[in-house]
Amino acid sequence: MGTESEDVGAATKRVRILHAAREVCARRGYDGARMEEIASAARVSKGTLYNFFENKEDLFLNAVLESYERARRLLRAETRAPGGPAERLEGICAAMAKAIPIISEEMPVNFQIWGVMARDEKARQRMFEALRRIYAEQADEIQSILREGQQAGVFAAHFDPEAIVTAIHGIFDGQIYRSAFDPENANSTRLGAALEALLRHAVLPKRARLGESADG
Amino acid sequence: MGTESEDVGAATKRVRILHAAREVCARRGYDGARMEEIASAARVSKGTLYNFFENKEDLFLNAVLESYERARRLLRAETRAPGGPAERLEGICAAMAKAIPIISEEMPVNFQIWGVMARDEKARQRMFEALRRIYAEQADEIQSILREGQQAGVFAAHFDPEAIVTAIHGIFDGQIYRSAFDPENANSTRLGAALEALLRHAVLPKRARLGESADG
Amino acid sequence: MGTESEDVGAATKRVRILHAAREVCARRGYDGARMEEIASAARVSKGTLYNFFENKEDLFLNAVLESYERARRLLRAETRAPGGPAERLEGICAAMAKAIPIISEEMPVNFQIWGVMARDEKARQRMFEALRRIYAEQADEIQSILREGQQAGVFAAHFDPEAIVTAIHGIFDGQIYRSAFDPENANSTRLGAALEALLRHAVLPKRARLGESADG
Amino acid sequence: MGTESEDVGAATKRVRILHAAREVCARRGYDGARMEEIASAARVSKGTLYNFFENKEDLFLNAVLESYERARRLLRAETRAPGGPAERLEGICAAMAKAIPIISEEMPVNFQIWGVMARDEKARQRMFEALRRIYAEQADEIQSILREGQQAGVFAAHFDPEAIVTAIHGIFDGQIYRSAFDPENANSTRLGAALEALLRHAVLPKRARLGESADG
DNA sequence: AATGAATGAGTATTCATTCAT
DNA sequence: TATGAATGAATACTCATTCAT
Numbered sequence: 001m002g003t004e005s006e007d008v009g010a011a012t013k014r015v016r017i018l019h020a021a022r023e024v025c026a027r028r029g030y031d032g033a034r035m036e037e038i039a040s041a042a043r044v045s046k047g048t049l050y051n052f053f054e055n056k057e058d059l060f061l062n063a064v065l066e067s068y069e070r071a072r073r074l075l076r077a078e079t080r081a082p083g084g085p086a087e088r089l090e091g092i093c094a095a096m097a098k099a100i101p102i103i104s105e106e107m108p109v110n111f112q113i114w115g116v117m118a119r120d121e122k123a124r125q126r127m128f129e130a131l132r133r134i135y136a137e138q139a140d141e142i143q144s145i146l147r148e149g150q151q152a153g154v155f156a157a158h159f160d161p162e163a164i165v166t167a168i169h170g171i172f173d174g175q176i177y178r179s180a181f182d183p184e185n186a187n188s189t190r191l192g193a194a195l196e197a198l199l200r201h202a203v204l205p206k207r208a209r210l211g212e213s214a215d216g
Numbered sequence: 217m218g219t220e221s222e223d224v225g226a227a228t229k230r231v232r233i234l235h236a237a238r239e240v241c242a243r244r245g246y247d248g249a250r251m252e253e254i255a256s257a258a259r260v261s262k263g264t265l266y267n268f269f270e271n272k273e274d275l276f277l278n279a280v281l282e283s284y285e286r287a288r289r290l291l292r293a294e295t296r297a298p299g300g301p302a303e304r305l306e307g308i309c310a311a312m313a314k315a316i317p318i319i320s321e322e323m324p325v326n327f328q329i330w331g332v333m334a335r336d337e338k339a340r341q342r343m344f345e346a347l348r349r350i351y352a353e354q355a356d357e358i359q360s361i362l363r364e365g366q367q368a369g370v371f372a373a374h375f376d377p378e379a380i381v382t383a384i385h386g387i388f389d390g391q392i393y394r395s396a397f398d399p400e401n402a403n404s405t406r407l408g409a410a411l412e413a414l415l416r417h418a419v420l421p422k423r424a425r426l427g428e429s430a431d432g
Numbered sequence: 433m434g435t436e437s438e439d440v441g442a443a444t445k446r447v448r449i450l451h452a453a454r455e456v457c458a459r460r461g462y463d464g465a466r467m468e469e470i471a472s473a474a475r476v477s478k479g480t481l482y483n484f485f486e487n488k489e490d491l492f493l494n495a496v497l498e499s500y501e502r503a504r505r506l507l508r509a510e511t512r513a514p515g516g517p518a519e520r521l522e523g524i525c526a527a528m529a530k531a532i533p534i535i536s537e538e539m540p541v542n543f544q545i546w547g548v549m550a551r552d553e554k555a556r557q558r559m560f561e562a563l564r565r566i567y568a569e570q571a572d573e574i575q576s577i578l579r580e581g582q583q584a585g586v587f588a589a590h591f592d593p594e595a596i597v598t599a600i601h602g603i604f605d606g607q608i609y610r611s612a613f614d615p616e617n618a619n620s621t622r623l624g625a626a627l628e629a630l631l632r633h634a635v636l637p638k639r640a641r642l643g644e645s646a647d648g
Numbered sequence: 649m650g651t652e653s654e655d656v657g658a659a660t661k662r663v664r665i666l667h668a669a670r671e672v673c674a675r676r677g678y679d680g681a682r683m684e685e686i687a688s689a690a691r692v693s694k695g696t697l698y699n700f701f702e703n704k705e706d707l708f709l710n711a712v713l714e715s716y717e718r719a720r721r722l723l724r725a726e727t728r729a730p731g732g733p734a735e736r737l738e739g740i741c742a743a744m745a746k747a748i749p750i751i752s753e754e755m756p757v758n759f760q761i762w763g764v765m766a767r768d769e770k771a772r773q774r775m776f777e778a779l780r781r782i783y784a785e786q787a788d789e790i791q792s793i794l795r796e797g798q799q800a801g802v803f804a805a806h807f808d809p810e811a812i813v814t815a816i817h818g819i820f821d822g823q824i825y826r827s828a829f830d831p832e833n834a835n836s837t838r839l840g841a842a843l844e845a846l847l848r849h850a851v852l853p854k855r856a857r858l859g860e861s862a863d864g
Numbered sequence: 865a866a867t868g869a870a871t872g873a874g875t876a877t878t879c880a881t882t883c884a885t
Numbered sequence: 886t887a888t889g890a891a892t893g894a895a896t897a898c899t900c901a902t903t904c905a906t
Contacts, residue, residue, distance in 0.1 A: 028334075028335065029331065029332065029334035029335040030331055030334075031247065031332070031335075032334075032335050034874095034875070034876085035875080035876060035877085036875085036876095044891080044892095045891060045892045045893060046876090046877085046892080046893065047877095047878085047879085047890095047891060047892050047893065048890080048891060048892075050876095050877070050878080051890070051891075055876075055877075056876070056877095108330075108334065111327050111330050111331055112330070112331030112334060113331075114324075114327050114328075114331075114396065114397075115245065115246060115324075115327050115328030115329075115330070115331040115332070116245065116247075116328075116331070118242075118245045118324060118328060119244060119245040119247075119248055127397075128396075128397035128398070131397050131398070132397060132398045132401075135394070135398065135401075156417075159413060159417060160409065160413055162409070163409040163410050163412070163413035164410075164413060166387070166406050166407075166409060166410040167383070167387055167410040167411075167413060167414055169390060169394075170386055170387035170388070170389070170390030170391060170394075170407075170410055171382070171383055171386035171387060171390065172386075172390065173386075173389065173390030173391075173393045173394055174385060174386030174387065174388065174389030174390040174393065175386060175389075176393065177389045177390065177392065177393035178351070178385075178386075178389055180330065181330075181343075181344035181347050181348060182344070182347070182348045182351065185348075185351075190382050191382075191386075193376065193378070193379040193382060194379050194380075194382040194383040194386055195383075196379070197375060197376060197379035197380060197383060197418060198383055198414060198418065200418075201372075201375060201417045201418035202413060202414065202416075202417035202418060250899090250900065250901085251900075251901060251902085252868095252900080252901095260866080260867095261866060261867045261868065262867080262868065262901090262902090263865090263866060263867050263868070263902095263903085263904085264865080264866060264867080266901095266902070266903085267865070267866080271901075271902075272900095272901065272902090458766075460767065461763065461764065461766045461767040462763060463679065463764075463767075464767055466878090466879065466880085467879075467880060467881085468879080468880095468889095476887080476888095477887060477888045477889065478880090478881090478888080478889065479881095479882085479883085479886090479887060479888050479889070480886080480887060480888080482880095482881070482882085483886070483887080487880075487881075488879095488880065488881090540762075540763075540766060543759050543762050543763050544762075544763030544764075544766060545763075546756075546759050546760070546763070546828065546829075547677060547678055547759055547760030547761075547762075547763040547764070548677065548679070548763070550676075550677035550678075550680075550756065550760060551676065551677040551679075551680050559829075560829035560830070563829045563830070564829060564830045564833075567826070567830065567833075588849075591845060591849060592841065592845055594841070595841040595842050595844070595845035596842075596845060598819070598838050598839075598841060598842040599815070599819055599842040599843075599845060599846055601822060601826075602818055602819035602820070602821070602822030602823060602826075602839075602842055603814070603815055603818035603819060603822065604818075604822065605818075605821065605822030605823075605825045605826050606817060606818030606819065606820065606821030606822040606825065607818060607821075608825065609821045609822065609824065609825035610783070610817075610818075610821055612762065612776075613762075613775075613776035613779045613780060614776070614779070614780045614783065617780075617783075622814050623814075623818075625808065625810070625811040625814060626811050626812075626814040626815040626818055627815075628811070629807060629808055629811035629812060629815060629850060630815055630846060630850065633804075633807060633849045633850035634845060634846065634849035634850060682895095682896070682897085683896080683897060683898080684872095684896085684897095687872095692870080692871090693870060693871045693872060694871080694872065694897090694898085695869095695870065695871050695872065695898090695899085695900085696869080696870060696871075698897095698898070698899080699869070699870075703897075703898075704897070704898090
């Protein structure tokens with residue numbers, strides 16, 4: 001008895017600290033985020049911070065990794081859905097559109113931590129490796145959908161899947177990057193429009209495109 | 217007498233300091249970059265730093281702005297070149313491809329400074345405003361080329377210029393963003409391939425597209 | 433039932449802690465000796481330390497007192513032996529020679545603790561009082577032997593017992609003091625040679641001295 | 649102009665800091681001696697402390713070395729005086745007697761620092777090496793006086809110079825050591841009496857000793 | 865304008881101690 | 886009694902900034 005609630009308590013405490021760290025960092029910046037304030041925001045003592053994390057840097061490294069992990073779950077959610085290539089591709093684009101505002105909101109803090117980790121080669125590697133893994137995972141998924149669609153004849157035959165993946169990812173990353181300094185022009189609508197244009201003109205089959213042109 | 221050479225000397229000194237600041241920041245990170253070391257790298261004394269810049273933050277704000285200014289010049293170089301819409305669009309894409317490695321190299325330092333400026337709303341606004349201006353400038357340029365091309369009938373009629381601009385910019389931004397953590401997969405070649413696919417399928421006229429399909 | 437073994441257990445535990453404290457202090461220095469590590473070296477928990485001692489300072493005060501007590505036992509062992517003044521004096525000198533390496537080994541830790549107790553007048557007094565008691569005890573013993581020997585005519589008549597006691601103690605203390613920084617030149621052999629010279633020339637009767645000179 | 653007074657100022661500042669460090673350490677103990685308070689006692693800022701010394705440990709290491717250097721000067725003063733062996737030996741003993749109260753007063757602080765340096769092998773070696781040098785220097789001086797005196801026939805022929813040097817040094821060290829915990833019984837008078845007894849009985853020639861016994 | 869010695873505000877981190885179990 | 890997670894007081898040290906020269 002009590003063990004469960006204790007385990008939950010421990011898990012909760014760790015997550016409480018990570019979120020408190022992000023929250024204070026968002027308000028004050030990395031350097032301005034005093035451990036004291038983070039502890040207080042997480043409703044633990046300063047010493048407890050150091051029972052969970054080696055030091056400030058380690059705390060924020062883990063805060064970033066946890067943010068990535070949430071992003072990964074967000075992006076994979078609809079990728080594994082059933083359906084034909086077109087439906088699944090649309091699912092991925094929809095997931096991206098849904099993820100953009102959430103990820104964008106976390107980027108200012110993440111960018112800060114990227115900067116701080118610049119000094120620690122090892123931490124930086126670990127942080128970026130996690131990020132690359134998410135991208136590679138998703139790129140593979142998209143590319144196999146594109147190939148599958150081409151073979152099944154539901155996608156146009158003449159595009160280069162790798163270039164299209166780069167374009168899709170680029171459009172997505174671009175919105176995230178831009179949201180940091182130009183939130184007005186970085187949003188789900190713009191992302192959706194750009195992706196739709198890319199898919200309509202480059203990926204969808206000629207019939208669709210002819211239909212289009214017939215409309216014009 | 218001597219004023220000219222002194223002005224040149226002053227200009228040179230200012231730039232020397234800005235570059236020294238970037239260089240030390242790249243090696244040590246923002247916090248690790250001591251004014252002492254920057255001064256020494258710029259071959260001036262610590263006190264001289266404060267004759268050119270208000271304080272450390274101001275120094276780095278200016279270092280970022282100078283980096284942006286160089287990027288702006290890089291990107292505009294071929295935009296203003298003469299020629300038809302197709303040539304000018306290709307010129308812009310070529311300029312982007314050429315700019316990517318230079319800008320990418322400067323991003324780690326810029327990201328650091330973004331983080332630092334988080335605390336100073338005013339500095340951040342000034343920094344981001346400069347960045348937005350570059351983007352707006354270029355977006356306008358591209359969009360007018362696209363419209364001009366559509367009206368002249370040298371581009372396909374049915375794409376949405378705004379969506380295409382977003383896509384082009386997105387692909388470009390995406391490479392810059394990604395280069396920070398995944399340099400292997402962010403380079404001019406990838407950028408070129410993605411842009412080419414976008415333009416070929418969405419922007420170039422049907423003839424070209426039909427030609428394509430004739431090739432297949 | 434079990435009380436005895438528990439008492440023994442408690443006694444053992446207390447001594448284990450005191451020795452662990454000395455051992456860790458020898459390795460890490462007083463400040464570097466964490467209660468955690470002492471507890472671990474004594475195979476008890478941190479909390480248990482506080483069941484035996486008020487606090488860190490109290491623990492180390494007791495560690496020093498225990499060291500003194502052992503030194504006292506070592507030095508008194510042969511003092512109370514039977515025999516004439518000469519034999520008993522020799523016994524004392526032999527005990528000193530035997531004690532030197534043991535005491536010397538403990539001095540580095542003791543010196544550390546002296547320093548720490550500087551802040552706590554009361555603790556320092558208690559610690560130094562114990563040390564003075566050992567010295568006074570032994571000084572009395574030696575002086576009474578010297579007087580007894582003079583009255584019995586087995587020692588030379590013209591030395592000042594108090595000065596000789598000071599000299600004997602000084603030579604002993606000097607070796608202990610010096611062993612802290614110059615172990616090469618502080619050892620039983622040197623102590624023995626110096627004490628022998630003192631006794632031969634100053635304490636033993638003329639006959640011996642004449643015999644000596646006859647040898648020369 | 650001004651350079652001299654500046655040099656003096658710099659020298660003075662360093663010495664002011666060293667003395668302030670000793671003074672605060674004597675009052676509060678090593679750990680209790682806050683850098684802030686030392687700076688304030690030396691009438692400089694905290695930062696200036698670190699312009700002169702690497703860190704707290706280095707500051708106190710230098711404080712001890714400077715104390716040794718003063719002791720060395722004190723002890724050598726009369727050693728180099730002219731005169732026969734007997735006069736010079738008396739001069740050394742007189743210097744010791746004069747040095748005792750000064751050195752004794754500094755020992756509590758020095759002992760503390762010995763303890764602190766226990767953790768830093770290198771600092772400890774440097775500190776103890778300086779101390780050993782003083783002792784070796786003086787031991788050589790005394791021994792050569794003793795040998796010279798024996799050869800000249802002004803000292804007794806039958807003592808072992810090395811043992812006598814050990815005894816003299818021992819008596820001296822013993823007083824210093826003892827002064828730390830038993831100042832009542834460690835003073836110049838006691839030192840003088842013990843040294844006199846040693847010299848009278850062991851070093852001075854038989855004539856003197858016979859004269860003595862004639863007095864008795 | 866240039867210098868660099870002096871300043872002192874500001875904070876991460878440690879670890880002795882407590883106390884609920 | 887024993888445990889060890891949680892606490893928070895306490896402080897060495899750095900380095901941006903100033904200003905007398």
